[in-house]
Amino acid sequence: MGQDNKIPKVTAKRLPLYYRYFEKLHLMGKQRVSSAQLSKELLIDPATIRRDFSYLGELGKKGYGYNVSYLLHFLRDFLKQDEVTNVIIIGVGNLGTALLHYNFYKSRNTKIVAAFDTDPNKINKEMDGIPVYGMDSLEEVIKLFRVEVAILTVPVQVAQKITDEAIKAGVRGILNFTPSVLTVPSHVQVHNIDLTTELQTLVYFLKNYNDDNE
Numbered sequence: 001m002g003q004d005n006k007i008p009k010v011t012a013k014r015l016p017l018y019y020r021y022f023e024k025l026h027l028m029g030k031q032r033v034s035s036a037q038l039s040k041e042l043l044i045d046p047a048t049i050r051r052d053f054s055y056l057g058e059l060g061k062k063g064y065g066y067n068v069s070y071l072l073h074f075l076r077d078f079l080k081q082d083e084v085t086n087v088i089i090i091g092v093g094n095l096g097t098a099l100l101h102y103n104f105y106k107s108r109n110t111k112i113v114a115a116f117d118t119d120p121n122k123i124n125k126e127m128d129g130i131p132v133y134g135m136d137s138l139e140e141v142i143k144l145f146r147v148e149v150a151i152l153t154v155p156v157q158v159a160q161k162i163t164d165e166a167i168k169a170g171v172r173g174i175l176n177f178t179p180s181v182l183t184v185p186s187h188v189q190v191h192n193i194d195l196t197t198e199l200q201t202l203v204y205f206l207k208n209y210n211d212d213n214e
């Protein structure tokens with residue numbers, strides 16, 4: 001976008017506020033809003049609002065107000081709200097620990113914000129700067145950080161129960177490292193990564209399929 005540097009910090013700080021408000025207006029089906037209305041709702045004087053928006057370009061028209069969906073998309077891009085998806089890891093055993101260390105550094109649009117376990121020796125500590133909580137904090141943390149994805153590295157027998165809890169709290173995507181076949185509602189996506197099966201399948205294919213007898 002290239003404009004980031006020009007925006008005063010005081011304006012930049014207000015942008016998430018505007019963003020959230022436009023999100024609300026959009027959900028309510030409102031198509032436009034005046035700076036006077038914005039001012040009333042957000043308790044920011046209209047001159048400041050007009051000035052803030054002038055840094056973002058010609059977004060409002062005199063006598064028309066601001067176009068809600070246009071501004072919502074504009075601010076979303078501007079704030080890169082879509083960019084970072086918060087992720088948690090449930091089960092800090094061998095695999096969970098490895099994934100915590102890995103922390104998916106190559107992917108800039110995901111962030112592991114917390115990990116969970118039941119083992120008293122593992123919880124209430126940090127691992128690689130990431131807090132490990134007991135399962136009783138699961139719902140609270142998911143809601144607080146708007147966590148969308150849970151990585152599941154727990155024993156197979158508890159996988160479904162934990163999945164249900166995570167989904168109830170707001171998770172929409174599960175990266176399932178357990179061999180469990182999870183049942184989830186239609187709005188939730190599950191990706192299964194069963195490393196043991198993958199390895200066995202590879203070995204089986206090596207033994208049974210090759211160029212000659214394909």
Ligand code: ATP
Pocket residue numbers: 090091092093094095096116117118119122135153154155158162
């Ligand atoms: P891995 O399967 O990753 O190699 P592991 O063999 O060290 O791990 P598992 O028994 O598979 O250990 O458990 C993985 C992790 O899940 C452990 O840290 C364990 O404490 C944790 N765990 C077990 N039950 C639960 C549960 N109900 N909720 C959350 N975490 C759990």
